[in-house]
Amino acid sequence: MPKKLFIKTYGCQMNVYDSGRMADLLAPLGYEATLTPEGADLVILNTCHIREKAAEKVYSELGRLRPLKEERARLGGRMMIAVAGCVAQAEGEEMIARAPVVDLIVGPQTYHRLPELVARAHRAAGAVLDTDFPSESKFDHLPETQAVDGPTAFLSIQEGCDKFCTFCVVPYTRGAEFSRPAAAILAEARRLVAAGVAEITLLGQNVNAWHGEGPGGGSWSFARLLHALAEVPGLERLRYTTSHPRDMADDLIAAHGRIEQLMPYLHLPVQSGSDAILKAMNRRHSADDYRRLVERIRGARPDIAMSCDFIVGFPGESDADFVATLKLVSDIGFASAFSFKYSPRPGTPASGEARQVDETVKSERLAALQQLLGAQHDAFNHSMVGRTLPVLFERHGRQDGQLIGRSPYLQAVYATAAPALMGRIVPVTVLEAKPNSLAGALTPAAGAVSQHMEVGA
Ligand code: SAH
Numbered sequence: 001m002p003k004k005l006f007i008k009t010y011g012c013q014m015n016v017y018d019s020g021r022m023a024d025l026l027a028p029l030g031y032e033a034t035l036t037p038e039g040a041d042l043v044i045l046n047t048c049h050i051r052e053k054a055a056e057k058v059y060s061e062l063g064r065l066r067p068l069k070e071e072r073a074r075l076g077g078r079m080m081i082a083v084a085g086c087v088a089q090a091e092g093e094e095m096i097a098r099a100p101v102v103d104l105i106v107g108p109q110t111y112h113r114l115p116e117l118v119a120r121a122h123r124a125a126g127a128v129l130d131t132d133f134p135s136e137s138k139f140d141h142l143p144e145t146q147a148v149d150g151p152t153a154f155l156s157i158q159e160g161c162d163k164f165c166t167f168c169v170v171p172y173t174r175g176a177e178f179s180r181p182a183a184a185i186l187a188e189a190r191r192l193v194a195a196g197v198a199e200i201t202l203l204g205q206n207v208n209a210w211h212g213e214g215p216g217g218g219s220w221s222f223a224r225l226l227h228a229l230a231e232v233p234g235l236e237r238l239r240y241t242t243s244h245p246r247d248m249a250d251d252l253i254a255a256h257g258r259i260e261q262l263m264p265y266l267h268l269p270v271q272s273g274s275d276a277i278l279k280a281m282n283r284r285h286s287a288d289d290y291r292r293l294v295e296r297i298r299g300a301r302p303d304i305a306m307s308c309d310f311i312v313g314f315p316g317e318s319d320a321d322f323v324a325t326l327k328l329v330s331d332i333g334f335a336s337a338f339s340f341k342y343s344p345r346p347g348t349p350a351s352g353e354a355r356q357v358d359e360t361v362k363s364e365r366l367a368a369l370q371q372l373l374g375a376q377h378d379a380f381n382h383s384m385v386g387r388t389l390p391v392l393f394e395r396h397g398r399q400d401g402q403l404i405g406r407s408p409y410l411q412a413v414y415a416t417a418a419p420a421l422m423g424r425i426v427p428v429t430v431l432e433a434k435p436n437s438l439a440g441a442l443t444p445a446a447g448a449v450s451q452h453m454e455v456g457a
Pocket residue numbers: 050051167168169170205206242243244269271309310311340341342343344345
């Protein structure tokens with residue numbers, strides 16, 4: 001009898017990648033993925049600790065799982081509940097006390113030990129905990145095969161962070177920066193393409209800080225890795241996320257003008273437009289550094305769509321600091337952005353700051369910033385109407401006969417299209433811009449338009 005595995009994923013794309021690998025690890029033990037927790041033999045919550053709300057969601061979910069677990073026990077079965085990811089790492093011991101329903105706690109750097117941990121948890125009376133930062137890399141212990149889900153895939157190439165922004169938990173939950181060797185990344189990319197993947201998004205908490213061992217020895221830069229990946233036959237599109245402004249090296253900027261497969265979309269968080277706040281955040285760049293950087297990136301790839309993250313209400317943020325953020329947003333013009341109220345995180349330097357910003361001020365600033373960013377996002381999407389964009393169809397739409405895909409600028413585009421076009425890059429003329437997607441129609445004279453038509457435009 002196959003055992004049922006339910007995984008719920010919170011947080012960033014790296015967690016999405018990790019959840020896939022956990023399923024790969026558990027498949028040889030007879031675990032098959034299910035879509036609901038009811039009746040599952042093993043439930044894994046792969047958690048995020050980045051903001052307080054994200055972390056609290058885990059405890060609510062555990063509350064909902066408890067009756068399911070009890071019901072299962074009444075019927076003579078057992079539902080094992082595991083918590084993985086960044087909350088597991090940050091709150092392991094506390095969690096055992098606060099949520100006795102949990103059988104197993106495993107951190108982001110030890111989940112390759114899941115098969116052994118699950119076996120131990122079956123035998124153990126209390127909860128089993130593994131939140132080490134082991135000397136071995138989990139990547140060396142993960143199985144090769146990876147379940148592929150459609151024509152796009154994530155590939156983690158870098159983990160952890162040594163930057164220690166004063167608001168952020170990631171250096172504590174994910175540990176020190178680590179780059180996978182180029183050969184392992186290239187091999188994984190080839191396997192993904194062989195399984196039908198056309199677009200790979202390279203992942204890392206600081207993906208552009210990647211610098212690794214080259215296949216023949218010696219050290220490679222991230223740009224060199226991108227050039228090598230672009231040579232993989234059948235790999236049509238490349239993206240990477242998330243980047244730090246400090247790691248946008250010259251050869252990486254140049255790569256945006258040279259590598260056709262590299263899509264013209266860059267998520268490059270700045271967090272604030274005020275130099276005083278950037279300094280207090282330990283970002284180690286100024287607002288003008290960021291402006292100049294974007295100018296150079298646009299010099300290499302004029303049509304690049306810029307995306308960003310912002311935090312409002314960081315301790316000590318004055319009205320003038322906030323206005324500087326609005327100014328930076330107006331100066332740059334973002335195609336998309338995420339913005340958050342500062343959330344004090346246990347153990348981070350900024351959480352102990354005396355000058356915390358009032359909650360209502362944070363809310364007002366967030367609303368003002370989101371209004372501006374929303375207007376820029378709408379303007380960007382409206383500028384696409386009438387244009388023909390190469391769209392990689394990746395899933396079925398809500399309506400019959402509809403396919404949904406992504407433009408080079410990461411916009412969701414839907415159109416009526418034959419199912420055979422799934423996984424293909426097809427020219428689509430944009431008819432209408434909706435708040436979160438573009439409505440389009442297939443261009444009759446299809447074939448001639450390549451996805452790279454925008455390069456150097
Ligand atoms: N590695 C990425 C970001 C990882 S976290 C980078 O360096 O940019 C994703 C985003 O969450 C951050 O960019 C930041 O905007 C937000 N964030 C992180 N910690 C936060 C906190 N304590 N409160 C509010 N937002 C936070």
